[in-house]
Amino acid sequence: MSEARRREANAETLRRLNAADPVLVDVRPAGEVVPGLEPGTVLTSGAPLPWREYRGGQRNSLIYGAVYEGLAADEAEAAAGFESGRIRIGACHDHGCVGSVAGIYTASMPVFVVENRAFGNRGFCNFYEGESRRRLNYGVYDDEVRDALDFLRDVAGPVIGDAVRASGGIALKPMISRALHMGDECHSRNTAATLLFGRALAPHLLDLQSRHGERVKEMLAFLQQSDYFFLRLSMAAAKSTADGAHGVEGSSVMTAMTINCNDFSIRVGGLGDEWFRGPPAQADVKLFEGFTDDDVEWIGGESHITETVGLGGFAQAAAFPLQAYQGGSPEVMIENNLAMYDITVGENSDYRIPYFGYRGTPTGVDVFRVAETGTLPVIDAGLAGRNGVGQIGAGTLRAPLLCFQAARDAYRERYGL
Amino acid sequence: MSEARRREANAETLRRLNAADPVLVDVRPAGEVVPGLEPGTVLTSGAPLPWREYRGGQRNSLIYGAVYEGLAADEAEAAAGFESGRIRIGACHDHGCVGSVAGIYTASMPVFVVENRAFGNRGFCNFYEGESRRRLNYGVYDDEVRDALDFLRDVAGPVIGDAVRASGGIALKPMISRALHMGDECHSRNTAATLLFGRALAPHLLDLQSRHGERVKEMLAFLQQSDYFFLRLSMAAAKSTADGAHGVEGSSVMTAMTINCNDFSIRVGGLGDEWFRGPPAQADVKLFEGFTDDDVEWIGGESHITETVGLGGFAQAAAFPLQAYQGGSPEVMIENNLAMYDITVGENSDYRIPYFGYRGTPTGVDVFRVAETGTLPVIDAGLAGRNGVGQIGAGTLRAPLLCFQAARDAYRERYGL
Structure with missing residues (x-):
């Protein structure tokens, strides 16, 4: 290859x-x-x-x-x-x-x-x-x-x-x-x-x-x-979109991200159904009154299928009102969003951001680019609390680098590149 | 006074x-x-x-x-x-x-x-x-x-x-x-x-x-x-809002703008029902295919009652998608919007702009500040064409300086300031 x-x-x-x-x-x-x-x-x-x-x-x-x-x-x-x-x-x-x-x-x-x-x-x-x-x-x-x-x-x-x-x-x-x-x-x-x-x-x-x-x-x-x-x-639309693009021989584009109570994992278009696992995401959170960072518990999550197809964190600059829900500022949201263009293979032809003059959202994360640049996919997320208290806040997550390094290594092994 | x-x-x-x-x-x-x-x-x-x-x-x-x-x-x-x-x-x-x-x-x-x-x-x-x-x-x-x-x-x-x-x-x-x-x-x-x-x-x-x-x-x-x-x-809400604030003795805040086929006019809170007239607005327009600036005709307009209460052009930075309809760029819309804080007496307590970190929109145009700074109220507007062709485009208007100078002069005459 x-x-x-x-x-x-x-x-x-x-x-x-x-x-x-x-x-x-x-x-x-x-x-x-x-x-x-x-x-x-x-x-x-x-x-x-x-x-x-x-x-x-x-x-x-x-x-x-x-x-x-x-x-x-x-x-x-x-x-x-x-x-x-x-x-x-x-x-x-x-x-x-x-x-x-x-x-x-x-x-x-x-x-x-x-x-x-x-x-x-x-x-x-x-x-x-x-x-x-x-x-x-x-x-x-x-x-x-x-x-x-x-x-x-x-x-x-x-x-x-x-x-x-x-x-x-x-x-x-x-x-x-x-x-x-x-x-x-x-x-x-x-x-x-x-x-x-x-x-x-x-x-x-x-x-x-x-x-x-x-x-x-x-x-x-x-x-x-x-x-x-x-x-x-949005999730079902993104899942059917990502699955429709999965399975292209030789593709190093991520087609799914998923979270369980133990780890964060990704799948890659040209690497079959294998999950490349890493530690939990880094989280930058805004919690409801009365909760602290120690109350956050990882109990699963796959809504970041939206980021996988160019939505969510990859379209933050379309959604400045999010600051009230998950924290951050318009400036940081713009910066986050722009950084995603560095790790994606192109721009979305339908999902566009008015603030960027209707530029298409950054779409299709290349695991090589993430591994090389260290720029991590940004994810908007709700957060669950320990001990069955339900949702305790929201914030942005960063997918862990290890997943992308593991996927790149597997790609090299399979395709000899 | x-x-x-x-x-x-x-x-x-x-x-x-x-x-x-x-x-x-x-x-x-x-x-x-x-x-x-x-x-x-x-x-x-x-x-x-x-x-x-x-x-x-x-x-x-x-x-x-x-x-x-x-x-x-x-x-x-x-x-x-x-x-x-x-x-x-x-x-x-x-x-x-x-x-x-x-x-x-x-x-x-x-x-x-x-x-x-x-x-x-x-x-x-x-x-x-x-x-x-x-x-x-x-x-x-x-x-x-x-x-x-x-x-x-x-x-x-x-x-x-x-x-x-x-x-x-x-x-x-x-x-x-x-x-x-x-x-x-x-x-x-x-x-x-x-x-x-x-x-x-x-x-x-x-x-x-x-x-x-x-x-x-x-x-x-x-x-x-x-x-x-x-x-x-929005217009009826703005009209009832502006009329509720009209009639404060000594106020130099504009409470209405209006357009007829001949002129652009404003009313001021402390100056009764008199209209202060000036020439037509300056327009920066985006026209539908097939029309030119010469096709624009002034046939009236009062929808800028919205600007009078802190909406429309005074909230452009809340509405970046407008660029597709009336032209301009996000950068210009931000600049326009920020300039309005220089000629208004305060910020809206309910109408807020996410891009500005939920700052209240600039509200209440002071005719003195307009006359002194030369910064003219910016207005979003639809545009009519000559000869009964209907709407031919949209754009931003600038209220004419003469209205504000005339209003300031009348204020000085009435209140001796």
Whole structure:
């Protein structure tokens, strides 16, 4: 493999990232549509680990997921079920899914079905649980959390599903492109995208009143309180985009990042499904009142699939309002964003930043460039607290250098470059 | 009047601008709610002129308004009616209204009724006509324009009116504040604000289906195609805000700007209802394909009531996407916006700019500072073309220095300072 061939492969990866056409085509219970998600399986974020290595909030989340799904009567029975293999664990990414924080999927949960119409592959994501800091994906489970999940299964999923099917499919790329002109970067800020999605649903909701009655108003009320609702659509769009660009022989472009309770890992377009693991990310955080850095716990996370396709931290200069949520200043956000052009293979053809004169976002991280420059991908992220307190803040993460060095070494070994 | 007393009066004007609480409380035919708008009256933008001095597109617009309202059978009869005084002309500002471009109001047109709950006064604005470049407010009248106006009267007005009344009132300040964090400056860009307004209406629209049937979907379809819909709400909110701050003895803060076919004029808080007139604004324009600077015609305009209260050009750095519509660059928009702090008496307490670290927008133009520094208020604006071609572009205007010098001289004469 020559340097020129690597460049060609990377250009092809970028072409596929840019050509992607993610369209929301359906909402269904995960068990009906997610490949390989059996009723007795719980999915979670991160490169897969043996059961015994899941600890703290992520271990709890898996147990809570099993209890919520009725796979175990209580937490002890769930733990025993995982231990014996009666309840199976899957890694979200291996099933076309991406998990937000702990990223728990069970068969009954509704998921967005996003089809990448340019390449025919699908990406999935389950639903935002609402504005409470206490959510299953942040490692919390109680009556409030269970009721919220039931609402998604019984009201939000069916109503939105009918609206989406009636629409004939909702193209997500134009929505994301537009949201970038309205203060979103579609990872940690999704306010405009959520409004645009609500607008696309609205005419269908009027039609659905006769079938769903009060459930339409309940769903609408939920959507109107949920400024982060669109994140799960952004994630599913990004997953289907990144998967559509994965597998180009000779590509050194990163196609996924993932976090579990133990490590941060990346995947590379030309290196198959191997995860290149490193230590946890460095975090620069803004915490809610009453919490300190010591309260932060890594319990998983895959929402940075958005950064993988040129959104999130790679579009910070489109989203100055983020400073109120995750800290930082406009100056630092601009600097962060500009630095990403040094480690990417090109610019996005659809996702553009008004402040940069509509320059396309930096897209397609080349693991060689990261390893050479030491410039680390910047990621916008929500942060979970220890001991089941839920979300305790937000901030920016830096992917660890070791992952990129390991990926580069593997690339050299495989391709002899 | 001492310099200290003038500063106090200006501070009180700013306090009132900031304390304003504009709430959309109703939608009604103008003839039912606008003070002094008799069935035989047509309102138009600008400081009032004798009939014979209205020329070009503004003259035509008055005639078209009279024909639309059925005050005359045809254009010749309308012109004769104005000439004889049978059809009367009013200046929008004198009736609590503000006009977009030509700003034609007739009695049957629906208007937003916005109440400034902090001071009890009301502001009105009629409706956005839609995305066509051919609109009555841009000096055009044909079957398409008439149908659009009929739609507003028969569908949009009644449906939105019922929704607003059911809501108990929709507070506009929080909506405008939020839109400034989403790429709007609420004069030439209203995309986010329109979405936020649509979101506020949505639950009520579900309830109105049984009463209004298909009209609800028709109204929704119109709203979804109209990214500028909110402008008229922004204008009514700004008018009620500015009027609530007008009339402070000793204030040298500008409380209105207006344009007619002949001149640009301003009003000042401590100088009663007198208009201080100057030549037309300087314009820096971006025109639609096929038009040149020579095609621009002044046919009226009062939407810069938004700049008067700290929006529009005074919030350009909140709305970098505007560069695509009206030209300029982010750098120039930042520079323009920062310059406005030099001629204003303070900062807005609610309207804030993320790029400036959430600094309040420059608010309350002091005519003394403009006259002394020569820094002219910057205004975002749509531009009309000659010969009834409709909108031909957009750009930034600069209010003429002469108005501010004339106002300062009048202030000195009245207050001896």
